[in-house]
Amino acid sequence: MHMKRFIITGKRGIGKSELLRNIIKECKLDFEGFTTFFDHTKNRLYLQINNKERYLIAERNKHGYMQSNIDELLKAAKAIDGLLTSQKSLIIDELGYIEQESPEFMEVIEAALRNAKKCLCVIRKDNNPFLKRIKQLPDYEIITLTSNNREVVRRKLIYAICNKTGNNSRPYYD
Template sequence: MSRFFITGRRNAGKSYIIEKIIESFDSYGFLTRFSKDNNTLLLKLIGYGNSESENFTIAKRNANGKMYPLKDGFEKATLMLKKIEPGGKLLVIDELGFLELCCEDFRNEVVRLLKGANKFVCVIRKEGNCFLNSLKKMEGTSLIMVDENNRRRVLELLLKEIKKPGSKPGF
């Protein structure tokens, strides 16, 4: 099994790695990306057939510039995630952080997907919380710190490890 969490500072290259992995493998999961105005955070499903274009608004920026979660968006995304059965494809998640704390059902679905996947690459925010700390302790996983200096090497190693049939985490 190849099951990797990657973390690092902002702009370290985590999303770059995820985008290159999605280009290289048949994947499913979700991405979180800001809208063009940078005030809305969207969760976009990937690899789910017709629902690929479906986005869920999961957070907005308040007048002070701080992001606040929208539980309704997480609940709608959870309904879609519940329909997914982990399979032979690569599970990709970019990124989990503090916003998910508002919705226990969403967190439970993420854990179900991660535990059911033989192979995954999941970006987690560097700053921990109870949810992220529990993920880091998940059996059979590796946590990789990404920075500007090692992102290309980490990408190469992940691509190599994911390609291996029956590969085990750790490099």
């Protein structure tokens, strides 16, 4: 049986989110989940669920550090808690350090990851306690994306997630 639950990590800017978008497009994935993104000023961090609901989960303070918005994290946690009511794939892009400010949010995310049948989860290359727990979840393969393995990883994930080869490439076998 091929594992269909993956955690993708790697250096900042290496292409983790781009890889995820490519796999979603290539596999035509029917998914539930969320993405995080900065506004154009890079001062506000949003979490968007299923390309719909949007929550302002952090803002840069006057010293330039990101500060969590606990109320918005709690609202997002409640919305995320309702996901995975079907057999859809779970997509998370991405988890980092902001989320560890809300125990409720972390609990919801860990439960969603434990319950997902298929999952692609992007996490920051960090070792905070929350991300350490995520990496220790059973039945997940952790993949560190590098500039040298990007294409091999893409082919492997396309083969594993949608059971086909990407761009008529040779499939990746474990």
